Amino acid sequence: MLTFKNNKMINYGNRGMNLEYDVNLTNQYYMEKEIALIYKKPVPIKVLKVNDTKTRIKDGFYEQKSTLDYNGVYKGKYIEFDAKETNSKTSFPIANIHEHQINHIKNVLKYQGIVFLLVRFNKLNKTYLLSGKDLINFLNAYQRKSIPIDYFIKNCQTIELKYSPRLDYLKIIDIL
């Protein structure tokens, strides 16, 4: 059985395999093999109340994410991405990406960072790497609420699920 240093993983164990699980496993592999250093960002929490010694948080809430979930360094370059899943078999709903996140993707592109989404179609067992550029081009070109699967098939690389590394997305980055 695979174990993790990052205790956040444990929460996902019960739910079975999912995209976030696969990504974390892959990042751990990249770190161990000294390929890249990629972290899941902590969830921003607005703290409203602490205890008297200020060691414990007694009230707070999750803040809305305005950036993507993962970032890090690969061959000196800045890399940032998010992992998104859909149960649709025909298209990926754009509502899955917050508007803040779309603006953030544009921003990272402006600074020549590597930015993308990993999009998994759960019921098709397919994971695609949708580059930030392709996403923005699609949004600019079409007034649609979702990206059809055909767009992924034509424009995006598939990432095969393997034993180790689980989801080798950097291989695709090397190609792009």
Add this chain to the structure above:
Amino acid sequence: MLTFKNNKMINYGNRGMNLEYDVNLTNQYYMEKEIALIYKKPVPIKVLKVNDTKTRIKDGFYEQKSTLDYNGVYKGKYIEFDAKETNSKTSFPIANIHEHQINHIKNVLKYQGIVFLLVRFNKLNKTYLLSGKDLINFLNAYQRKSIPIDYFIKNCQTIELKYSPRLDYLKIIDIL
């Protein structure tokens, strides 16, 4: 009066100017002028208890940071750094840097990221950029508990405090 979008700044207003305040102001300037995209990482919080609707955190604690406080993208490159202050006039205590952080700095260097500390000697009104490489070299060369001010004077670039950008550390990165 200068205002901020990032509400974390407000907490520091009362305490008067400090290094973190200056860094946040500088990062905001870099963002507005489209020079770089650099964020303060959220503080990792271990959530122990949430309310019934899972919208509020009712118990939790701050986790120890194993990385540096700021990271982002500059000209496509990964950049990560921390801001450290000391009231000593003669040296910077190495105990100010957690061992986890030292390991992390070595790691970022391994992946060719730009990594450094901004070190402010409060009582000397001096802020130096100590590159990760210089820090690791010092630690390897000397068995000392602090880095003498002379080391900074001889090896590091000073960053002058200005109106805007407040603390132009990327100018030093361009030189290095």
